Amino acid sequence: METINKIRIARLNILIEEAGGLTRFAEKIGKHQSQVSQWVNESPDSATGKPRAMSSRSARDIEEICRKPRGWMDQPIEHIHKSSAIYDQEPVISSKRISFEEDTNASAFFHILDVKAACGEGHFNNDYHEIVRSIEMEPNEAQHLIGSMNRNNKIQIVIASKDSMAPTIQPDDLLFVDMSIKDYAGEAIYILLHGGELICKRLSIVGKTLMVSSDNKFYQSWPWDDRMEGTRIIGRVIRALPMTFKKFGSV
Template identity: 30%
Template structure:
């Protein structure tokens, strides 16, 4: 299975073909031609010596600049020369291979932010079921992650695999979200209070804490948890 960096490079090659040249693509996304070349050729970083790979922030910026759906740069579906993630395994039934990420979220004190999506595999999901039951922002935005800790005990357990919609960029409705703050990742419930502010809390009454999103701390929404692998719809 291709890594997220390889998929983004293939998508970048596809965009170069669409635009006609790397220079035209650079102008379209407001990047330098040198940056495009570094991503395509994976030139080594002068400080770390590691190949330069496109990060998630850059991928989202490119998608926005070219009108692509969020997560398009990370989705292998339709990339020339790559296997399609949707294959038939029962007559009349299709499955969608949803990436399983090494990234995790803590249902407690918070896990360190890995910064990039690192795929460790994929789990099959029925696209018909996902669309009908979960109603994600897009099938290409679905990701599986592990949740660790006991602060959400009662809703899901330590080590459960969670299905996340990374297309959700802000908590507009009450639900369980993957949040990033102070370079750590959390899985918490978010509710809107009557005064319009949002509060973050845990579901386990033994460790219940409540924080209010009042702008004093920068909190980024990394996605909404739609389903726990134990069969709980959130």
């Protein structure tokens, strides 16, 4: 009987082929190529010497991103119902066939992180976050709407909460954040790690002082020099996708 890790490797190879190669698959699920390659090749862990294995949580995340049924990664291929033509043709693909070439026609992916950027009091977040889902766009559409095809995954999505940046940003808006920007780069809206919380604020220079402010005037501004120890810029907000429904009647 195959081990669960062998089954997941076989499934992983199928998904890599469906995506058009390792590069595109890694981009789709928000992982580095090296991590996916280590899963496929069962590379030894430098600390334990044991083969690296995919966790159940990673398997469930991949199923969701790739729109597969829950548990699909754990199901042996030979047990799939043979009436389905697509499963009749599913091979176990050798890792030597995986392509590392960049496909400029590949879809653009923007990953939604498992955090909320608080426009107000703040929500506690860890410094590293899991991807909960992804938005897929055609390359030209992504370039037009976001200004980038996000080939290097530097643009991530976080969800706004509270109202301190209203009316510019409303609670539950999807914020497209350039995570490569870690320093002040002109007046703009930034995501900050402040007091163990992620907050969404506007940074601007007033006179000679860098100020942290809210677009909602009910919230007070404060000088950057008065920040708590450890406060830093996580990224700059480049787009916000409104998620407010307009209600015209009851159901």
